[in-house]
Amino acid sequence: MSVFSGRPAYLQIADDLRSQILEGALQADDKLPSEPALMDDYGVSRIVVRQALDVLRAEGLIVKQQGRGSFVRALVPPTKRVLGHLYNERPEGSPFAAVTSAGGQRPEWDYQSRKTAASKVIADRLGIAPGDPVMRTSYRFLADDEPVMLSTSFEPLAITGGTSIEQPESGTVTGVVPRFDQIGLHITHVKEDVNGRAARPYEAETLQVPQGVPVLVIERTYYVEDQPVETADIVVSSARYVLSYRLEIPPRT
Structure with missing residues (x-):
């Protein structure tokens, strides 16, 4: 040329x-x-x-x-995360563990939980007042020892404080839905908002995000009827995941 x-x-x-x-x-x-x-x-x-x-x-x-x-670089991510597959049946454990195992990989995660005060952003998402106590848990999810997803979750201690699920990872049951089932709060729906942005230094290093590749940030909130009970920010590399959503159309009447 x-x-x-x-x-x-x-x-x-x-x-x-x-x-x-x-x-x-x-x-x-x-x-x-x-x-x-x-x-x-x-x-x-x-x-x-x-x-x-x-x-x-x-x-x-x-x-x-x-x-x-x-x-x-491969332009089509190797893993498709299909929202409908996560909740076709009521979860009995961690959705990440179920999806990763189904793909033939070994799921693991490490975490840190601590009590803190809700920021205004988190308070708005949980329907509580800024400064109210929440349990903040930071996760690093791995598939076959390779970090593939980061997440930070918040649960209102007005709901979980003093119960068997106050510490999200201390019991024998994992996953938000079955954990809240244990205390008689049965999650009815989950809302997800997805945005793309540049990877922050820790995210790029941990998830090995190639230069120029954005991360997908999923803002997920679980509800019992109209009451939010848990909210989380989930970060994945768009080089690894494509998010696929199946939406039902009501029948003609």
Whole structure:
């Protein structure tokens, strides 16, 4: 390819390589030509080639492997998280454990729980007053020893304080729905709001999020009728998960 004047050369090179990736000439896990080869192909300097590759990395299209070169990143996440599959039947344990085990992987998680005061944001989500006591639990979820999801949950101690489920992970039952069943509060529905944003440093490091790839943040709240009883912020890499929702349409009357 010849690089023409009128537009920065590194952007023209990025355009050409991007087209090859999106059109399938370069496919997932394919290695890009080396920097010297790209210099020869486009007739530009090494710095121009590196600028072009930086553009593609920032877009999440390629990843650099130290000592090996640059490779095309898979554009379709390997794992589909289907909301309907989580709640087709009333859970008897952790939905994460069930989904991960069904995929042939070993689920594990570590956590830290502590009592704290609800911020205004969390108070609004739980329908309580700012400053009210809540149990805050931070989770790191792993599949086959690899961190795949982060979560921070909040439960109002006005509901769980002094009960057998005050400490979310201290009993023999895991999972929000069966835990609340134990104290006679039967969750009726769950609401999820999903947003995308750039990964924060800890998230990028822990979940190994490639440069330029956003994370998906799921704001999940469990309800007993109209009363929120637990809310959580769940973070996954969009390089790993696609969120799939199945919504029932009421029949014609």
